[in-house]
Amino acid sequence: MNILVVDAQGGGIGKQLVSSIKQSINGAKVWAVGTNVAATTAMLKAGADQASTGENAVVVAVRKADVIVGPIGIVIADSLLGEITPVMARVIAQSDAKRVFIPFNHCDNVIVGVSGYNTGKLIQEAVDQVQKFCS
Numbered sequence: 001m002n003i004l005v006v007d008a009q010g011g012g013i014g015k016q017l018v019s020s021i022k023q024s025i026n027g028a029k030v031w032a033v034g035t036n037v038a039a040t041t042a043m044l045k046a047g048a049d050q051a052s053t054g055e056n057a058v059v060v061a062v063r064k065a066d067v068i069v070g071p072i073g074i075v076i077a078d079s080l081l082g083e084i085t086p087v088m089a090r091v092i093a094q095s096d097a098k099r100v101f102i103p104f105n106h107c108d109n110v111i112v113g114v115s116g117y118n119t120g121k122l123i124q125e126a127v128d129q130v131q132k133f134c135s
Contacts, residue, residue, distance in 0.1 A: 001134045003028050004065035006058060006092065008035040008080035011042030013071050013102065013123070018046040020127040021069070025134050031065070033057045035083035058088045065097040067133050069126055072101040072111060100129045 003021055007014025011034055018030055032048035034040030035055075044051040052061065062068060073079035075093045077086040092099065102122045103111040117125075 001025070001028055002064055002066045003030050003130060003134075004061050004068045004097070005030060005032045005043060005048070006034075006061075006068065006070040006074045006088075007032075007039045007043065008071075008073070008083035009039060011039030013104075013119070014039060015042040015046040016119075016123045017069055017102075017126065018043045018048045020123055021130060022047040024127050025131050028134065031061050033061050035080070035088070055085050055088055059091050062091050062095040062097065065095065067098045067100065067130050068092055068095060069100045069130055070102065071104050073104065075099075075101065098133045100126050100133075102126050 005014050005017045014032060014034065018032055021028055021030055030048045032040060032043030032051040034043060034053050037053055040051045040053040074084055075089050077084060077089040
């Protein structure tokens with residue numbers, strides 16, 4: 001099972017996802033793609049099997065992914081402080097892979113109904129869903 005984790009900014013969410021996926025799903029192959037070097041480095045240090053950076057890396061990685069995981073902003077052009085390009089958002093949204101999005105209210109995008117959840121709970125629910133896809 002090829003799991004793609006996409007993150008931006010400092011890669012904190014991606015780092016937690018990679019670490020949790022590697023601990024929870026035996027045999028998972030995790031490819032981390034950061035929109036910048038800091039995000040990529042954080043995910044690589046968390047145990048990603050391979051990592052790359054930038055728009056073209058996202059384009060290539062989504063073709064090989066069975067599951068894509070990341071904050072909801074990865075499918076919203078210009079989100080995450082402008083780090084998600086329209087191309088990135090489009091290829092992720094149009095991928096044939098299963099997609100698991102973590103709902104964060106950030107960068108002028110507000111998702112109602114999730115205000116009672118902390119980051120740890122959201123990460124765990126995302127990993128649980130990925131695990132279901134891998135079974």
